[in-house]
Each structure stands twice: as C-alpha cells, then as structure tokens.
Amino acid sequence: MTAKSNAAFTIISAIEGGDKLVSDSGGLTKYGISAKANPGLDIANLTWADAADLFEKRYWNLVRGEDLPAPLALYVADAAFNQGGYYAALMLQGALGVQQDGVIGINTLLAVAGQDLRQLCATYMASRAVRYTNTVGFDLYGRGWLRRLFLLASPR
Numbered sequence: 001m002t003a004k005s006n007a008a009f010t011i012i013s014a015i016e017g018g019d020k021l022v023s024d025s026g027g028l029t030k031y032g033i034s035a036k037a038n039p040g041l042d043i044a045n046l047t048w049a050d051a052a053d054l055f056e057k058r059y060w061n062l063v064r065g066e067d068l069p070a071p072l073a074l075y076v077a078d079a080a081f082n083q084g085g086y087y088a089a090l091m092l093q094g095a096l097g098v099q100q101d102g103v104i105g106i107n108t109l110l111a112v113a114g115q116d117l118r119q120l121c122a123t124y125m126a127s128r129a130v131r132y133t134n135t136v137g138f139d140l141y142g143r144g145w146l147r148r149l150f151l152l153a154s155p156r
Helices: 003-015 048-060 072-083 085-096 106-113 117-133 138-153
Strands: 022-024 027-030
Touching: 003 048, 003 072, 003 138, 048 072, 072 085, 072 117, 072 138, 085 106, 085 117, 117 138
Parallel strands: none
Antiparallel strands: 022 027
C-alpha cells in the first residue's frame, strides 16, 4: 500500500465509522466495506490492513489516485468508494470539461494538470453533491452523504 493510498483510506474509513460493525443498505459493513459489495468476505473479522488493501486495489487504483494531486485524489477515490468508480470518473471529466467516458486515462490526467486545483476540487465536490441529490434515498440518507463531503473537505 502506498503512503498516499494509506492516508486516503485512513480518512475515508474513519468517516465510514472505522472498525464498528454496522448493518446498512449494504448489509454488514466495517471500514465502509460491505457484505453486499463483497459476497463471501468475512466482514466481521475484516482487519484494517485487509480493508485498506481492498480499497487500494478496487478503488484507488481504478481512479489513478497516485496520479492525481491531493486533495483531489482523496475526493475522487472517496467518490469511487461511495458512489461508484465509473461515476467518480464521469464527475471528474465533467468538472474538467473533457470527454466523459468514465475512465481516468492520460487525457483526463493532462486536463487535471492544467487546472486551478482549488477551483477544480470545489467543482468536483459540487458535482458529487448534485449527484447525491438525484440518488434514490436522498430523503433518508442525504444529510449523511452531504456531511461526508464536508468532512472530506474540512482541514484535518
């Protein structure tokens, strides 16, 4: 696990409730890793290290977290973790004004490099918020989803 991925998962897993076992729409969940998304995985006995490894392989690498600048890498990886990798990429590409294919490739990375990072992060997080408002269950979970965005963007 890279230092950057480790730092991102430390923040995300804390927002998700850490090592507390919870039952939510994803079934039994720990560190934000759900039984529904990971059938056959022993969630109750999941270690932080195993959860972090799964995060890096399934979400961080998918959105090219190592290639994105901080804090954008955290925001995009969290979006992949919570809203889906395809949508995380689409929202980034939409914020950049580049072709939206749902895959963060060289063209997307080159476009990121030419942006004002503060403005790009604000636009990206606004896109996440708008997507949440159009998600089924917003009336029940919306406050928590938006809280997540504010926690991510808050200084640590």
